[in-house]
Amino acid sequence: xxxxxxRIVFNDLDSSxxxxxxxxxFALVTLLLGLGIYFWISIMLASMALKPVEESWAKQKxxxxxxxxxxxxxxxxxxxxxxxxxxxENPDPALMKEFFQDVNHEVDRxxxxxxxxxxxxxxxxxxxxxxxxxxxxxAVAHRVLDRLQPLADKxxxxxxxALQEATVAGDAMRLEQVATNLIENALKxxxxxxxxxxxxxxxxxALLRIADTGIGIPEDAQTHVxxxxxxxxxxxxxxxxxxxxGLAIVERVVALYNGYVxxxxxxxxxxxxxxxxxxxxxxxxxxxxxx
Numbered sequence: 001x002x003x004x005x006x007r008i009v010f011n012d013l014d015s016s017x018x019x020x021x022x023x024x025x026f027a028l029v030t031l032l033l034g035l036g037i038y039f040w041i042s043i044m045l046a047s048m049a050l051k052p053v054e055e056s057w058a059k060q061k062x063x064x065x066x067x068x069x070x071x072x073x074x075x076x077x078x079x080x081x082x083x084x085x086x087x088x089e090n091p092d093p094a095l096m097k098e099f100f101q102d103v104n105h106e107v108d109r110x111x112x113x114x115x116x117x118x119x120x121x122x123x124x125x126x127x128x129x130x131x132x133x134x135x136x137x138x139a140v141a142h143r144v145l146d147r148l149q150p151l152a153d154k155x156x157x158x159x160x161x162a163l164q165e166a167t168v169a170g171d172a173m174r175l176e177q178v179a180t181n182l183i184e185n186a187l188k189x190x191x192x193x194x195x196x197x198x199x200x201x202x203x204x205x206a207l208l209r210i211a212d213t214g215i216g217i218p219e220d221a222q223t224h225v226x227x228x229x230x231x232x233x234x235x236x237x238x239x240x241x242x243x244x245x246g247l248a249i250v251e252r253v254v255a256l257y258n259g260y261v262x263x264x265x266x267x268x269x270x271x272x273x274x275x276x277x278x279x280x281x282x283x284x285x286x287x288x289x290x291x
Contacts, residue, residue: 186211205278
């Protein structure tokens with residue numbers, strides 16, 4: 001008769017498991033390590049992406065805080081002056097006139113702060129759609145000099161000019177604001193001597209240079225003068241009606257037209273601000289680097 005042979009094979013499972021264990025451990029460690037690296041890179045990239053947003057938010061918060069302070073100060077002064085008049089039973093007419101002059105001064109100051117804030121907002125809003133047309137920088141400087149000559153005469157400051165023809169790409173009104181802010185500042189912070197305004201060309205650049213013999217700027221303050229609401233001499237700045245926004249506006253406008261501003265100053269000797277703007281191509285070709 002046929003016999004059925006059955007062969008039973010016993011595998012050593014413990015041995016197989018032992019041989020697979022190192023591979024499983026290696027795979028698990030590799031997976032965990034990969035996940036760890038993935039999450040670390042994700043966190044780093046997220047942090048890098050958020051950093052500019054955080055910095056921008058911090059600057060915005062600081063700007064709002066500074067703006068609030070600048071707006072609150074003249075309002076507080078006006079309230080104090082108004083209350084002084086309100087609670088005076090028999091106010092002296094001369095004293096009342098003095099009070100109203102002080103109130104008027106604070107109203108003007110508040111108006112200047114609001115105007116400068118609106119200018120900055122407009123610059124920020126139009127940054128991406130700025131339009132530039134050929135503008136004679138020397139003509140811009142000439143108009144501003146004519147307008148500020150009475151201020152120089154009132155202070156007994158000589159206002160000198162040397163204007164070379166130079167055409168840049170920009171907006172005439174905004175460039176006038178740049179020249180006005182710089183020349184007005186020079187006159188405000190110069191008690192004696194002169195303010196010299198020059199327009200010249202150098203290579204493919206047009207330069208607007210304002211040099212004064214005023215009080216000067218400390219070296220450690222020179223890197224901060226273009227910051228919003230920064231003042232070197234807070235008491236004097238408030239006394240002359242400064243808002244701390246003039247140079248910030250200058251830098252932003254000049255940057256819109258691919259330019260930059262340099263400052264050189266020595267305390268007690270004076271300051272020089274130089275605006276660098278690209279010459280219009282045709283003008284640059286004709287001038288060929290005169291200075």
